[in-house]
Amino acid sequence: MNYIELLKTTTDRYNSIVCLGLDPVLEDIPLDKGTPGERIAAFYEGILDRIVKEKVYPASVKPNYAFYAQYGFNGLQALHRIIGLYRAAGFPVILDVKRGDIGKTAEAYSREAFEFFGADAVTLSPYMGYDSISPFMKNFPDRGYYILNKTSNKSSGDIQDIDTRGEPVFLHVSRKILDWYHPGIGAVVGATYPEQLEKISAIFGASGKEVPLLIPGVGSQGGSVAEVMKVLASGDWRLHRINSSSAINYAYKKNPGMDYASAAVKALKELNDEIGACL
Amino acid sequence: MNYIELLKTTTDRYNSIVCLGLDPVLEDIPLDKGTPGERIAAFYEGILDRIVKEKVYPASVKPNYAFYAQYGFNGLQALHRIIGLYRAAGFPVILDVKRGDIGKTAEAYSREAFEFFGADAVTLSPYMGYDSISPFMKNFPDRGYYILNKTSNKSSGDIQDIDTRGEPVFLHVSRKILDWYHPGIGAVVGATYPEQLEKISAIFGASGKEVPLLIPGVGSQGGSVAEVMKVLASGDWRLHRINSSSAINYAYKKNPGMDYASAAVKALKELNDEIGACL
Numbered sequence: 001m002n003y004i005e006l007l008k009t010t011t012d013r014y015n016s017i018v019c020l021g022l023d024p025v026l027e028d029i030p031l032d033k034g035t036p037g038e039r040i041a042a043f044y045e046g047i048l049d050r051i052v053k054e055k056v057y058p059a060s061v062k063p064n065y066a067f068y069a070q071y072g073f074n075g076l077q078a079l080h081r082i083i084g085l086y087r088a089a090g091f092p093v094i095l096d097v098k099r100g101d102i103g104k105t106a107e108a109y110s111r112e113a114f115e116f117f118g119a120d121a122v123t124l125s126p127y128m129g130y131d132s133i134s135p136f137m138k139n140f141p142d143r144g145y146y147i148l149n150k151t152s153n154k155s156s157g158d159i160q161d162i163d164t165r166g167e168p169v170f171l172h173v174s175r176k177i178l179d180w181y182h183p184g185i186g187a188v189v190g191a192t193y194p195e196q197l198e199k200i201s202a203i204f205g206a207s208g209k210e211v212p213l214l215i216p217g218v219g220s221q222g223g224s225v226a227e228v229m230k231v232l233a234s235g236d237w238r239l240h241r242i243n244s245s246s247a248i249n250y251a252y253k254k255n256p257g258m259d260y261a262s263a264a265v266k267a268l269k270e271l272n273d274e275i276g277a278c279l
Numbered sequence: 280m281n282y283i284e285l286l287k288t289t290t291d292r293y294n295s296i297v298c299l300g301l302d303p304v305l306e307d308i309p310l311d312k313g314t315p316g317e318r319i320a321a322f323y324e325g326i327l328d329r330i331v332k333e334k335v336y337p338a339s340v341k342p343n344y345a346f347y348a349q350y351g352f353n354g355l356q357a358l359h360r361i362i363g364l365y366r367a368a369g370f371p372v373i374l375d376v377k378r379g380d381i382g383k384t385a386e387a388y389s390r391e392a393f394e395f396f397g398a399d400a401v402t403l404s405p406y407m408g409y410d411s412i413s414p415f416m417k418n419f420p421d422r423g424y425y426i427l428n429k430t431s432n433k434s435s436g437d438i439q440d441i442d443t444r445g446e447p448v449f450l451h452v453s454r455k456i457l458d459w460y461h462p463g464i465g466a467v468v469g470a471t472y473p474e475q476l477e478k479i480s481a482i483f484g485a486s487g488k489e490v491p492l493l494i495p496g497v498g499s500q501g502g503s504v505a506e507v508m509k510v511l512a513s514g515d516w517r518l519h520r521i522n523s524s525s526a527i528n529y530a531y532k533k534n535p536g537m538d539y540a541s542a543a544v545k546a547l548k549e550l551n552d553e554i555g556a557c558l
Binding site: 067071077116160 | 302304343346348349350352355356359377378380381382383387388390391394395404405406407408409410411427430433434435436437438439441442443444448451452455
């Protein structure tokens with residue numbers, strides 16, 4: 001099964017397009033036994049148990065490498081373990097690494113993500129061009145490769161919005177994604193920029209090619225689910241993923257008296273429902 | 280001592296501006312005992328011993344993360360060990376990670392590079408803008424931060440050369456580097472594009488700010504030392520680093536009968552001499 005099929009299959013199976021970000025912030029994890037890595041692994045095992053028990057599912061999960069790597073080997077061991085657990089439970093894993101290097105180096109990064117960690121998809125930076133993307137697609141042709149396109153952060157415009165004779169840089173990147181097309185290549189587009197999302201979606205839609213979007217920025221960053229869904233619903237929305245991390249991970253903070261895993265699953269269900277109501 | 284001072288001090292101490300890339304390719308390492316990580320660590324320990332013994336020095340070393348990460352924990356343990364050994368021997372370490380993520384994630388990456396691995400400098404991607412650079416400078420104000428500017432690879436123009444009303448994207452990135460200025464911020468510019476190097480160097484020179492360049496692409500990639508030095512010699516060349524990896528690491532292949540460490544040191548000396556002859 002290639003990545004496009006995996007996305008559609010899991011959307012149907014889980015009745016969800018939510019990507020659950022697994023971004024551990026140690027001081028927000030209400031478990032205090034063991035090393036940082038052990039606490040992180042236990043935290044996400046708790047959420048996974050609750051997901052399975054309550055039958056409230058995400059469509060994918062997305063650990064961000066940085067949050068684990070800051071704790072050294074101990075953190076990366078937790079990452080390895082969590083990826084294994086969520087994949088074994090049937091959830092595709094997008095490893096958010098934003099790699100961007102060339103040739104042999106890109107090949108090495110592709111082995112790190114797909115062989116060592118066993119991820120289904122990665123995030124990649126386009127700045128170094130096709131040399132930094134193609135080794136991932138060539139060596140692991142059935143995975144997902146989300147290219148940073150228009151990111152959700154405040155200063156994303158510093159480079160991405162530079163005007164190039166009437167068109168910003170990020171739309172050139174969208175066209176490059178089409179030039180570089182291989183099934184499974186996708187784009188990261190922030191929910192915080194709905195107009196830009198619409199433009200990018202229109203370019204991909206007009207191409208006739210299936211380009212899965214990974215959309216961060218709803219929840220704490222302020223992006224609107226309704227605005228995102230208005231864009232996605234014009235095409236095959238099952239291809240896409242809306243990411244939420246801290247609003248689900250640490251939902252216990254807004255649910256006094258509720259255990260962290262139940263609060264996380266409650267927040268996941270609310271986001272699934274909010275998206276479902278837009279369809 | 281801040282990073283600018285460290286660069287000048289080490290240039291003077293070692294009479295070199297060579298950055299020795301530590302990029303392990305397992306099949307090229309002529310040692311066959313132990314795990315991949317053990318073979319890699321032994322290989323670079325052998326070169327370090329020879330460097331110290333023959334008193335032929337690089338000015339910095341630059342391990343590329345990808346080559347280690349592909350072997351999982353075992354490879355990253357080798358990376359951690361090698362960084363510790365070269366730093367203890369007095370060589371500044373540029374950790375080539377090309378990170379590019381925002382806010383808390385960038386903070387986590389800065390801790391990975393500077394706390395966990397103990398590097399002196401990192402490489403960073405500019406695509407996500409200032410949010411992805413500033414946490415490194417804010418949390419670790421005395422280190423080096425090399426921003427990808429015009430990279431040495433064939434497809435670097437895909438994004439970096441997009442024309443923006445008469446000027447390519449990479450020159451905007453050069454100006455952003457000046458906007459974002461903090462002592463230690465630098466730029467990665469490939470030796471394979473000497474005209475672009477000259478333009479970037481002119482922008483930095485005109486600003487009056489000290490912007491260290493990290494210049495890959497000589498040796499196997501085909502960049503010319505003489506052309507690079509013509510540009511560098513117009514300013515304070517002690518700030519800059521010319522990187523060479525495989526041509527030094529695997530010089531034994533071109534020196535039949537010579538042990539790998541002696542061949543590496545011989546190639547390092549030749550590059551130091553070639554650079555020195557241009558001054």
